[in-house]
Amino acid sequence: MGYVVETIDLRAYYMLRRGSVKAVDGVNLKIGEREIVGVVGESGCGKSTLSRVLALDFIPPLKLVGGKIIIDGEDVTSIPISEARKRIAGTKISLIPQSAMNAIIPVTRVKDYIADVVKEKTGLPREKIVDMARKRFEEIGLPPIALDMYPFELSGGMRQRVLIALATLLNPSLLIADEPTSALDVSTQKMVLTTLYNVFKMGLTKSIMFITHDIATVRQIATRIVVMYAGKIVEDGPTEDLIHNPFHPYSKALMFSILTPEPEVRKRVEQTGGIAGEPPSLINPPPGCRFHPRCPYAMDVCRREEPPMIEVEKGRFVACWLYAKK
Amino acid sequence: MPKINPFIVFILKRLGIMVLSFFVASTIMFLLPRIIPGNPLAVKVYQILQQSASNPEMIKSVEKMLMDYFKLDRPLYEQYFDFLINLLHGDLGKSITYFPRTVNEIVAMYLPWTLALLVPAIIASWIVGNYVGVIAAMNRGKAVDKVLLPLLAALQGTPAYVFGMYLVLLAVATKWFPASGAYSPTAIPSLSWSFIVDYLHHYILPFLSIFLTSLGGWGLSMRNIAIQELSMDYMDYARVIGISPRKTQSYLFRLSALPQIVGLAIVLGWSVAGSIITEIIFAYPGIGTALWSAIQAQDYMLIQGYFVILIGTILLANFISEIIFAVVDPRVRYAYAGE
Amino acid sequence: MSILTDLFRIPKFVAGLAIFLTIVALGLVGPLIYRVSPTDIVGPRYTPPSPSHPLGIDALGRDVLAQLLYGIRGSLLVGAVAAGIALGLSLFLGTIAAVFGGLVDKVIMVISEVFIIIPSLLLMMVLAAYLSPGARNIWLVGFVIGITSWGGWARGFRSRTMSILQSEFIKMAILSGASRVSIILRDIVPIISPYILASFAMLFTSAITAEVGLTIVGVGMTKDITLGLILYIAQLYANITQGIWWTVVPPTLVMILIYLSLYLVAISLDEYFSPKLGTA
Numbered sequence: 001m002g003y004v005v006e007t008i009d010l011r012a013y014y015m016l017r018r019g020s021v022k023a024v025d026g027v028n029l030k031i032g033e034r035e036i037v038g039v040v041g042e043s044g045c046g047k048s049t050l051s052r053v054l055a056l057d058f059i060p061p062l063k064l065v066g067g068k069i070i071i072d073g074e075d076v077t078s079i080p081i082s083e084a085r086k087r088i089a090g091t092k093i094s095l096i097p098q099s100a101m102n103a104i105i106p107v108t109r110v111k112d113y114i115a116d117v118v119k120e121k122t123g124l125p126r127e128k129i130v131d132m133a134r135k136r137f138e139e140i141g142l143p144p145i146a147l148d149m150y151p152f153e154l155s156g157g158m159r160q161r162v163l164i165a166l167a168t169l170l171n172p173s174l175l176i177a178d179e180p181t182s183a184l185d186v187s188t189q190k191m192v193l194t195t196l197y198n199v200f201k202m203g204l205t206k207s208i209m210f211i212t213h214d215i216a217t218v219r220q221i222a223t224r225i226v227v228m229y230a231g232k233i234v235e236d237g238p239t240e241d242l243i244h245n246p247f248h249p250y251s252k253a254l255m256f257s258i259l260t261p262e263p264e265v266r267k268r269v270e271q272t273g274g275i276a277g278e279p280p281s282l283i284n285p286p287p288g289c290r291f292h293p294r295c296p297y298a299m300d301v302c303r304r305e306e307p308p309m310i311e312v313e314k315g316r317f318v319a320c321w322l323y324a325k326k
Numbered sequence: 327m328p329k330i331n332p333f334i335v336f337i338l339k340r341l342g343i344m345v346l347s348f349f350v351a352s353t354i355m356f357l358l359p360r361i362i363p364g365n366p367l368a369v370k371v372y373q374i375l376q377q378s379a380s381n382p383e384m385i386k387s388v389e390k391m392l393m394d395y396f397k398l399d400r401p402l403y404e405q406y407f408d409f410l411i412n413l414l415h416g417d418l419g420k421s422i423t424y425f426p427r428t429v430n431e432i433v434a435m436y437l438p439w440t441l442a443l444l445v446p447a448i449i450a451s452w453i454v455g456n457y458v459g460v461i462a463a464m465n466r467g468k469a470v471d472k473v474l475l476p477l478l479a480a481l482q483g484t485p486a487y488v489f490g491m492y493l494v495l496l497a498v499a500t501k502w503f504p505a506s507g508a509y510s511p512t513a514i515p516s517l518s519w520s521f522i523v524d525y526l527h528h529y530i531l532p533f534l535s536i537f538l539t540s541l542g543g544w545g546l547s548m549r550n551i552a553i554q555e556l557s558m559d560y561m562d563y564a565r566v567i568g569i570s571p572r573k574t575q576s577y578l579f580r581l582s583a584l585p586q587i588v589g590l591a592i593v594l595g596w597s598v599a600g601s602i603i604t605e606i607i608f609a610y611p612g613i614g615t616a617l618w619s620a621i622q623a624q625d626y627m628l629i630q631g632y633f634v635i636l637i638g639t640i641l642l643a644n645f646i647s648e649i650i651f652a653v654v655d656p657r658v659r660y661a662y663a664g665e
Numbered sequence: 666m667s668i669l670t671d672l673f674r675i676p677k678f679v680a681g682l683a684i685f686l687t688i689v690a691l692g693l694v695g696p697l698i699y700r701v702s703p704t705d706i707v708g709p710r711y712t713p714p715s716p717s718h719p720l721g722i723d724a725l726g727r728d729v730l731a732q733l734l735y736g737i738r739g740s741l742l743v744g745a746v747a748a749g750i751a752l753g754l755s756l757f758l759g760t761i762a763a764v765f766g767g768l769v770d771k772v773i774m775v776i777s778e779v780f781i782i783i784p785s786l787l788l789m790m791v792l793a794a795y796l797s798p799g800a801r802n803i804w805l806v807g808f809v810i811g812i813t814s815w816g817g818w819a820r821g822f823r824s825r826t827m828s829i830l831q832s833e834f835i836k837m838a839i840l841s842g843a844s845r846v847s848i849i850l851r852d853i854v855p856i857i858s859p860y861i862l863a864s865f866a867m868l869f870t871s872a873i874t875a876e877v878g879l880t881i882v883g884v885g886m887t888k889d890i891t892l893g894l895i896l897y898i899a900q901l902y903a904n905i906t907q908g909i910w911w912t913v914v915p916p917t918l919v920m921i922l923i924y925l926s927l928y929l930v931a932i933s934l935d936e937y938f939s940p941k942l943g944t945a
């Protein structure tokens with residue numbers, strides 16, 4: 001089976017004067033067709049950076065240091081980034097940003113903006129593009145009149161859905177949604193989530209990568225969950241299996257926070273970031289397993305050697321020495 | 327109570343401030359020469375009276391004419407009232423030194439020269455400055471910016487007249503360009519080809535001095551605005567969604583030029599006042615040079631007339647700029663039109 | 666103080682301050698070292714620069730270097746007087762408007778708007794044109810420039826104060842019954858002090874430029890020597906069109922250097938104290 005996106009030992013660092021921040025450090029991720037992959041982790045674990053990297057959005061100080069990104073079977077890291085961006089960004093891989101409220105150029109009407117963006121990529125005439133957009137608006141339940149409006153005339157939920165329509169207009173292989181609901185109120189969150197799911201169901205995008213720190217949200221939509229910690233993937237498996245039976249000690253702590261029914265406890269856990277201790281510095285990450293300073297089960301080997309990714313059960317991968325021993 | 331369109335309220339408010347400022351300014355200008363100890367206006371009028379009428383017979387009639395006109399024997403409030411009424415009719419009175427020519431006639435003689443110099447220079451510097459500013463902003467921190475930024479700051483900090491002085495020194499040293507006037511002393515203003523060439527030859531240096539110094543201001547403010555715009559989420563997303571840098575630059579230009587349009591209206595209004603010294607340096611026959619000679623001759627009516635016109639232009643430009651801003655920026659328009 | 670040592674690490678700030686202090690030193694100490702009277706006739710007019718008269722001789726037979734040193738002194742004094750008056754007015758009115766709000770705020774804002782819209786240069790010209798030439802000394806010109814250039818800065822102080830008033834600790838101070846005046850003096854002024862410094866620098870240099878402009882037009886300085894008066898004489902005797910550069914270039918160069926040095930100081934203060942841009 002072909003993958004829409006495959007990364008091999010992907011490394012992308014922020015090159016600062018103080019040192020390089022290893023935000024994405026040796027990530028191996030495969031996203032197949034017809035998958036909604038939720039990427040979860042604390043803020044600063046590198047999940048947003050991963051989304052930028054997959055969208056080939058390298059702006060200084062972010063730099064691709066090593067590894068490969070294969071999109072629809074083509075190694076895009078073997079060609080110059082700017083060349084790859086021109087072909088990939090917005091067409092094969094589309095990203096919906098964290099802050100939809102302000103993501104559209106405020107001095108253009110929605111249809112002009114969409115036409116500008118799509119015309120550059122496809123060379124289609126403007127009228128054709130606006131027709132396509134109108135159709136797509138109807139498909140995802142947006143009133144077509146929004147096309148003639150300015151962004152600030154739209155509500156937050158509508159803006160987010162305009163972006164979904166724009167991002168899927170060229171039927172991308174992968175739609176990346178980076179915390180698409182975090183700035184919205186609860187009822188609007190539901191609506192945007194539904195829209196995302198419909199977009200997937202209708203086949204307007206082959207797959208979706210959904211990035212969030214909110215497991216309760218991602219659970220409603222994702223088929224698979226990937227847990228990131230300190231720039232690395234620590235666990236990867238089907239949504240419900242992983243939530244109910246997490247393997248990695250970090251995942252356990254993370255899942256505990258959503259499965260605890262008492263709001264009091266949840267609140268306390270969320271406030272402390274779910275787990276005791278601070279996330280590690282990504283400039284000088286701890287040797288061995290990066291979670292070992294906070295891990296209650298840490299062993300000697302954890303401090304020395306990096307754990308390999310192992311398939312513990314079918315489709316369930318974890319990078320932890322507790323499981324490597326057997 | 328019926329709801330009034332907030333946009334109209336906004337315009338009325340601005341109009342109110344404009345009228346108030348104009349009233350305050352013209353009142354100051356009316357009062358100063360009349361209340362300062364020794365009443366310089368009256369002294370000046372009598373002085374002219376004595377010089378112009380050597381024939382004792384004539385003195386009486388000229389005095390009567392001047393008195394009738396300037397009404398210096400009447401109470402101050404009456405004079406002030408007359409002044410305001412005339413102002414409302416667009417009548418700025420008559421010059422003392424060129425009596426009985428009206429101030430309006432004299433202004434009409436000089437103003438076209440000033441506008442011919444200023445308007446093209448400022449619009450050209452606006453366009454070029456905006457481009458330079460956007461380029462500097464898009465390359466912030468890189469070599470291009472590191473060269474442009476101090477250059478723009480130096481241009482902005484140098485008053486146009488200092489630039490003018492240097493250009494005149496250069497012209498004198500090299501003899502490439504004439505150093506003063508708007509045309510050769512022998513030429514007669516007409517629309518003939520030779521006159522136009524002569525005029526343009528004289529035009530280059532004053533044009534350059536205004537163009538270059540205002541370039542600095544436009545470039546710097548555009549760079550600031552564009553840098554702010556670049557930090558907005560929508561510029562970030564434009565890049566993420568794969569909009570080409572060229573298209574991004576055109577968006578950036580449009581976004582940042584909005585406030586600059588407002589600036590353009592204001593600067594155009596100010597420019598007549600601001601280029602007085604430049605005109606003097608180049609002995610360019612515009613409003614500035616005319617004002618200078620009126621000050622030298624202490625022609626208070628003429629000075630007062632120039633000031634009223636200059637301030638009127640500035641106020642009007644301010645007012646227009648705010649309306650432009652509200653009309654051009656959909657966000658502002660929306661804020662005033664919507665709920 | 667750590668802020669000072671931090672500031673002294675910014676090359677722009679150090680360079681600006683060094684140039685400015687050099688100019689100040691020239692104005693203060695220069696006349697004591699170069700002991701030539703700026704008003705005495707020392708030789709034939711328009712003698713070009715030579716070892717005995719390093720900057721040559723002007724249209725009236727006077728030594729240009731002596732003129733320049735006294736001119737710097739005079740211009741600095743005009744700048745200080747004008748900037749002091751304008752800063753005082755704008756700081757006072759701006760903070761009062763923000764803290765008291767309501768009618769006080771509205772009245773101050775309308776007045777400042779009128780002062781912004783009415784071109785200060787013109788107002789100064791009107792005032793100066795009608796005052797007897799003998800009265801136009803440094804203090805008067807500085808005063809006139811000062812009272813006409815506070816409007817824009819008052820608005821700046823007002824908006825800065827407003828944003829500080831939003832912060833939690835000021836709200837607490839108000840709730841705990843602190844008087845408004847004490848809030849202005851004890852809480853707001855210290856916070857905006859870098860902005861105050863920056864505005865003083867900009868007011869200072871624009872006042873020096875304004876004096877030169879006024880004097881060249883013929884309504885400014887008549888009694889004391891300033892950079893403006895040197896240029897006025899140069900313009901009056903058509904030195905520029907005769908190519909007599911040594912009476913024109915030195916004073917204008919000093920003007921530009923004063924502007925650039927204070928501009929550097931002001932922007933480094935602003936960059937240092939305003940919230941840093943950058944990604945999280």
